[in-house]
Structure formats: structure tokens, C-alpha cells
Amino acid sequence: MIDKQILKDLTVLYAEDEEAIQNGITETLNLFELNVICAKNGEEGLSIFKSSNKKIDLILTDIKMPKLDGLEMIKKIREIDKDIPVIITTAHQETTFLMQSIELNISAYVLKPIDIYKLQDNLIKAIEPKVLKEQLIEKNKKLQIEIQKNEEKQKVMEIQSRFAAMGEMISMIAHQWRQPLASIGTASFNLKYKLLSGKFDLTTKEGREEQTSFFTNKLDEIEFYVQNLTATIDDFRDFYKTDKIFIDTNIEKPLQNSLKIIQKDLQANNIEVILNHKSKKNIRVCENEITHVFINILKNAKDKFLEKNANDAKIEISTQDLDNSVKIDIYDNGGEIEKENIDFIFEPYFSTKKEKNGTGIGLYMSKIIIENNHNGKIYVSNTKGGVCFSIILESV
Template identity: 75%
Template structure:
């Protein structure tokens, strides 16, 4: 059964030049709790439509009227509002009126004498379409707002991920710089000590040669360590480049870039690294982003080893070609993840190490990079002694 409540409190602009008909229809519309604004012709109706301070929900109009007929009024109104529901009432059944009605997007066509029940049904049908359209517009607006919020949230997460990665990089830079800086300090101290202590007899040719050789060797050492520091900075700087350019490369290249950054850190924590590169396929990738993914996974494994004090810690990285792509498996023997958590480890802000200040965005960003930016796949499976992360990337994206 049609719900007549939809008509309650709507406002109808009613144009009818015959006063008796106008009064009768208006009285009936009032019974439906409809607000009615009455006009005597199309010109008056157009003027009221343009100037009314009330929102007009529907137009009910006769066709044959003085000054400006119903069709003329509708044409002018359609220039202002293409969607407002319009119902025509007329005693005429000429085909030309019906054709005009179709072209002007008329909601319904009611013949005189007016059947109140048919008029009511026409009003409900016309208003239902308007309400549904307005609801759809409102939902679209809310959806756009939610999309914008999600985009802003994504940008925040990406920024957080970038800062978290930067923090990890700074820690690794500090770690990798300790030994070269210590060696530079030792070489500098030896130079100063030898110079001030008078260890070389500069009055003899032999003493001068000995001093020159000593200073040359120490300065060569310092130059070597400075170059080492410079290379480290270049590796990390390249990682943070934001260039979004596809590189056609084997997957071995970003893995090697990752190891330039993290391998010394793994070695210093006695973590064995086993590499098995079998893949030869070239794929289109954002190299820095894929490097970011590998660093996230390897750092998670390292943190887990240290947290659990794992003996004989081991990470294996295997690559192999698959149809139209490559598969990378990164395995560690640091214990698995609870089965209930396997499906949610890639969700934003989920972390198994919150007590250790885990951000819970590293794996989420890895999923975004692999699945959204590269149309690939990333997932994890528990193994007997640990967990394996699988990354699948395709040759053409």
C-alpha cells in the first residue's frame, strides 16, 4: 500500500484559471496536509516560482490558461529547474500536448474531470521520485565526504609511515657510522700523537720517509672511511627519494638496495641471511617503494628476534619466476603469528609490538604499495619455526 505520509507538508504550486476547480482541488490537497500556493495563470505561476521564499516541491498546472499557458510556464521553469516534479491537468487529449509533456519531463498527466485517487497516486509517485533523487544526492555528498576523509587519513598514514621509516633509517645510519667514525677518530689521534711526540727523526732521510709513509697510510684510512660514510648517506638518500617513475628491473635490484641499508644491522645482531635469487623476469616497479616493503618486513623480523632472544636467528629471501611475474618469499625462524591475527596484520595501526612502540603502519603501507600501487599481492603464512611473507608482482601493470 502506498504511504500517503510522503505528501505531508510538501508545498505545491497550483496554476488553474477556473476558480471553482482550483478551490475544490486545493481543499482536497489540504486534506492530504499539502501546502498549496494558488495562481490564476502561467505568468503569475512563473513569477511566484521565481520569487517564493518557500521551497516549492511540486508544480500542478492546467494547460489552457490566459496570458501564459501551462506549457509556456513549464518551459520557462525548466530553464531554472530541470528536475522539479510537474503534473499537468487538462480537459484536452490532443497528442501534441502529450508530446510536449514528454519533451518537458512531465511526471504525470491527469485528465479533467480530475479523479482524486488518481491525482493522489500521481502526486505520491512524483514526490517519491524527487525524494529518492534528493536522498541519492545527499548520500553521494556524504560518500564524497567519506572518500575525502579516507584520502586524508591515507595521507596521514603515509606520512606517519614515512616518519617511522625515517626513524628506522636514522637508527641504522647511526649504527653503521659508529665503526667508521671510531676508526677516523683513532687514525686522527695516532696522527696527532706521532706528530707531537717526536717519534720520527726528521733530520734523517729515513725518518722523513717513515713519517710520510705513516701519514699517507693514516690519511688513506681516513679517506676510505669518509667514502664509506658518503656511500651510506647516498644509499639512505636514494631510499627517501619521492620520484614516482616506473623502473623495468629484476626484483634482485631492490633487494640488493635494501641489503645495502640493512645488512650490516642484521650482521651486528648475529642474524644469518640466506639469499636464493632464481627470478630473471623483469617487472615494472617503483624501486624505492618496493625497497620500503622489504625493509619493513626485514626490520619486523629483526625486532622479533631481539625481543624473543632467538638463538640461531635466520632470514631467507627467495625469488622465483611465475607466469607473467615474480614471487618473493621472505622467511624468518622467529616464531609465527597467532592464526587469528594473520588476516589483520595488514590493517592500519595493528601491531604485535605495541609495548615496544610499534606503530602498526609498516605492513599496512606495504600492502598499499604492493596491491594498490603495483596491483600485486602480499600475504603471510605460518611455518613450523616462523613465518613466511609472500609478495607477488606482475610484469605488466
């Protein structure tokens, strides 16, 4: 129930042709802390309503008045404002008046002489829906502001996640390029050395053939390594495509794409990857986003191994078909997550990395991608002295 204070400072348009009644009721309304604008008849009341620069919250009107009666005044006001609360006062109990007042959406019908206590209750009941509506509108506005803030916050997180992933990818590219670039450097040095040192006797056919064979082999090597570098660029470029194109595919494809990008980084740190693929069903996914999730989980596992200087580091990836979905488990034996942390692992800006070089948004964005963008589930559990991330995606 709304408090009586709800009437405080509201403005009432009060139309009554009998001056004594109007003065008495106006005094009472002032006691209720209402602001009162008085009219002597319906015509004056309508004119005040149209011209008033002050917000009128409620109308209290007699029915029988000269020039324009109360019902006709309300009928014309309803053409301007369909929702303003209206209370009618009258000395009559005619059915005709009652039916007309119902058609005009009258909030209350008060008989004269007016009982001021009932009048107060009627005023509260009349204004209550309007106040509740205004409160709801205000709450909705605040809610929309909060939603907008959250959307903006999420966009910032997405950008931060992209930049963080980009830094990691550049590191991986550098690692994958190091060996081909070294091989290209070695091949070009050998070519240059052989050419300048005069190791080939170009005055003989055998010498020229030997030179041709040597140069051809070295150029073939350089071409092979250049193709390797180009393939790496293509892999990473595809990963960073921003268009969300959903395709029907087996989960093995985005898994293999993820491993293709991060495999050498894992191998360089002596991390064994065991893939146990049993799923046969197709799922509808945005490949780039799912690849992002897999790489993030694998990268976190690698960082944990390095932080703990783990021996016999191992990541096991398994897939299986459920009734209407596909389940992916990614397990690592790098130690369990502390019990006090496991419930917060998907929270934004939460990181367990001791060196504090983690952004704390990777797993949060992974959860958004799986649950919001793919209508799936992702959760984490401690098992077998390590951690298992489980992802469930609907099959098609």
C-alpha cells in the same frame, strides 16, 4: 516504493482558473500535508514561479486557462528548470495535448473530475525521481566527505610511516657509522701521538721516509673510512627521495638496495640472511617504495628475533618467475603469528610488538604501496614454525 510521507512539507504550485475546483483540490493537497501556492492562470503561475523565494517542488496545472494556458506556462518554466515534476489536469482527452505534454516531459496526466486517490499516487510518482536524485546527491556528498577523510587519514599515516622509518634509519646509520668513526678516531690519535712523541728521527732520510709512509697509510685509512661514511649517506638519501619515478628493473636490484641498508644491523644481531634469487623477468616499480617495503618486513623480522632472544635466527629471501608476474617470499624462523592476529596484520595501527614501540602502520603502508601503487598482491602465512611474507608483482 517511497512512503506517502514523502509528500509532507513539499511545496506545490497549483494553477487552476476555476475557483471551486482550485479550492477543493487545495484542501485535498493540504490533507496530504503539502504546502500549496495557488495561481488563477498560466501567466500568474509563471510569475509566481519566477519570483517565489520559496522552493517549489512540484507543479500541478490545468491546461485550458486564460491569458496563458498550462502547456505554454510549462514550456516557459522548462526554460528555467528542466527537471521540476509537472502534473497536468484537464477535462479533455485530445491527442494533441497528450503529445505536447510528452514533449514537455510531463510526469502525469490526470483527467477531471479528479480522483483524489489517483492524484495522491500521481503526486508520489512524480516527486519520487526528484527525491531519489536528491537523496543520491546527499549520499554522494557524504561519500565524498568520507573519501576526503580517508585520504587525509592516509596522508597522516604516510607521514607517520616516514617518521617511523626515519627513526629506524637513523639508528641503522648510527650503527653503520660507529665502526668507521672509531677507526678514524684511532688513526687520528695514532697520527697525533706519533707526531708529538717524536718517534721519528727527522734528521735522517730513513726517519723522514718512515714518517711519510706512516702518515700516508693512516691518511689513506681515514680517506677509506670517510668514503664509507659518504656511501652510507648516499644510500639512505636515495631511500628518502619522495619523487615517484617508476623504472623497469629486475627485482634483485631493490632487494640488494634494501639489504645494503639493513645488512649490518642484521649481522650485528647475528641474523643470517639467505638469498635465493631465481627471477629473470623485469618489473615496473618505484624503487624507493619497494625498498621501503622490503626494509619494513626485514626490520619486523629483526625486532621479533630480538624480542624472543632467538638463537639460529635466519631470514630466507627467494624470488621466482610466474606466468605474468614475479613472486618474492621473505621467510623468517622467528615463530608464527597467532591465529587471532594474522587476519589483522595489515590493518592500520595494529601491532603485535609486546613493548608497544611499533607504530602499527608499517605493514599497512606496505600493503598500500604493493596493492594500490603497484597493482600487486601481498599476503602473510605461517609456515615451518615461522612467518612468510609473499609479494607478487606484474612483470613487463
